Amino acid sequence: MIEISNAELSVMQVLWQRQPLSANDVVAALGNDKDWHEKTVKTLLNRLVSKGALGFDKDGRAYLYYPLIAEQDYQQQQSRSFVERIFAGRVAPLVAGFASQNKLNADDVQQLKQLIADWEQEQHHD
Amino acid sequence: MIEISNAELSVMQVLWQRQPLSANDVVAALGNDKDWHEKTVKTLLNRLVSKGALGFDKDGRAYLYYPLIAEQDYQQQQSRSFVERIFAGRVAPLVAGFASQNKLNADDVQQLKQLIADWEQEQHHD
DNA sequence: CCTTATAGATTACATCTGTAATACATTTAA
DNA sequence: TTAAATGTATTACAGATGTAATCTATAAGG
Numbered sequence: 518m519i520e521i522s523n524a525e526l527s528v529m530q531v532l533w534q535r536q537p538l539s540a541n542d543v544v545a546a547l548g549n550d551k552d553w554h555e556k557t558v559k560t561l562l563n564r565l566v567s568k569g570a571l572g573f574d575k576d577g578r579a580y581l582y583y584p585l586i587a588e589q590d591y592q593q594q595q596s597r598s599f600v601e602r603i604f605a606g607r608v609a610p611l612v613a614g615f616a617s618q619n620k621l622n623a624d625d626v627q628q629l630k631q632l633i634a635d636w637e638q639e640q641h642h643d
Numbered sequence: 644m645i646e647i648s649n650a651e652l653s654v655m656q657v658l659w660q661r662q663p664l665s666a667n668d669v670v671a672a673l674g675n676d677k678d679w680h681e682k683t684v685k686t687l688l689n690r691l692v693s694k695g696a697l698g699f700d701k702d703g704r705a706y707l708y709y710p711l712i713a714e715q716d717y718q719q720q721q722s723r724s725f726v727e728r729i730f731a732g733r734v735a736p737l738v739a740g741f742a743s744q745n746k747l748n749a750d751d752v753q754q755l756k757q758l759i760a761d762w763e764q765e766q767h768h769d
Numbered sequence: 770c771c772t773t774a775t776a777g778a779t780t781a782c783a784t785c786t787g788t789a790a791t792a793c794a795t796t797t798a799a
Numbered sequence: 800t801t802a803a804a805t806g807t808a809t810t811a812c813a814g815a816t817g818t819a820a821t822c823t824a825t826a827a828g829g
Contacts, residue, residue, distance in 0.1 A: 522816055526728065540776075556819050559777070564816090578776055578825065592729055593740040599725050600741075602652065603718055608741045609754035614719040615726075615734045616758050623766075626759055628735035632742050633752055633759075648786055666806075682789050685807075690786090704795065704806055 518594070519568050519586065527551060528561045529570060533588040537574065537581035644720070645694050645712065653677060654687045655696060659714040663700065663707035 521529060531546040532538060538546070544558045562582060565571040573580035604610045612629070615621050647655060657672045658664060664672070670684045688708060691697040699706035730736045738755070741747050 520815085523728070524817060553817095554819060556821095557817075560817090560819070563778075580777075589740075592736070593744060595725075595729055596737050596740050597744070597746070599721075602649070603721055607751060608738055608747070609751045609758070610718070611722050612734055612738060612755060613758055614715075614722050616762055618719060618723070620723070621734070621762055625733060625735045626762055629738060629755060629759060632735070632739055633755060636742055636747055636752055646785085650787060679787095680789060682791095683787075686787085686789070689808075706807075 519570050521565070521568070521570055521591070524553075524557075525561050525565055525568075525570070528558065528565060529584060529588075529591070532571065532582060532584050537583040539576070539579050539581055541579075543582065645696050647691070647694070647696055647717070650679075650683075651687050651691055651694075651696070654684065654691060655710060655714075655717070658697065658708060658710050663709040665702065665705050665707055667705075669708065 527547060527550070528543060531543050535542075535546075540559055540562055541555075543562065544553075544555050547553060547558060562571065566573065566582075570584065570586055571582050572585050573582045575581075600606055600608050600611060612621075615625075653673060653676070654669060657669050661668075661672075666685055666688055667681075669688065670679075670681050673679060673684060688697065692699065692708075696710065696712055697708050698711050699708045701707075726732055726734050726737060738747075741751075
């Protein structure tokens with residue numbers, strides 16, 4: 518399993534949004550949120566390539582980077598391991614924590630209801 | 644915010660279950676799951692004390708360790724930061740991932756329904 | 770053509786983490 | 800009462816991570 522560090526993740530997220538991008542485009546895209554030196558971003562790009570998380574095509578002497586792993590796959594793998602580690606694998610207690618901190622809004626609840634409806638549908642038709 | 648590493652977390656989890664415990668008790672409790680040398684566990688206990696995550700009382704020349712932070716607080720803080728980082732703060736997509744991987748069971752769904760019911764109750768009575 | 774700017778590659782360096790080993794103090798067994 | 804065992808404290812050391820600076824090759828401007 519490819520391990521992506523926190524700083525590296527921010528770079529991946531830029532490239533999950535738009536792809537492929539040059540190093541400078543990534544630097545620019547990160548400019549808003551992060552106060553990182555250009556060199557720092559290039560290091561992160563390099564490490565991600567080494568790890569096999571990014572690939573690139575050459576465009577002149579610059580590179581155009583693109584993700585080699587899908588965001589959804591990454592999200593799901595991370596979710597599983599997080600919930601496993603912190604909540605012994607059960608997702609409901611995590612949601613309960615959000616509820617108790619008033620971090621649930623109407624949209625979330627709407628989506629959860631839909632998920633549950635789908636799940637129940639799935640249950641009874643097989 | 645106190646940062647607890649992965650290995651350290653396993654030690655905390657032992658002490659969240661039973662408390663206070665001597666170093667040897669912790670070593671024994673971890674024996675089942677982890678293949679850690681006794682010295683390793685003691686190092687982790689030490690680091691957790693340094694970080695302010697554990698306290699201890701002396702019992703002769705041994706120490707009896709106990710958590711200084713509550714498991715629930717830790718879980719909620721970690722949940723928030725995880726969901727923030729991976730899902731831009733929205734919890735529903737995380738649950739959707741579980742659903743799509745067939746990682747939801749009837750218990751989870753039951754609990755989620757209850758949470759939703761409580762949430763809706765809460766909404767309309769204020 | 771030659772100089773300079775710029776892209777990626779390599780190197781740097783402190784801190785954190787995993788995983789112990791060693792040192793030191795003290796209790797206990799012989 | 801002295802040696803061994805045992806508890807904590809200190810030290811070790813490699814790899815990951817955050818955060819760059821420097822090196823090297825080449826494209827572009829004068």
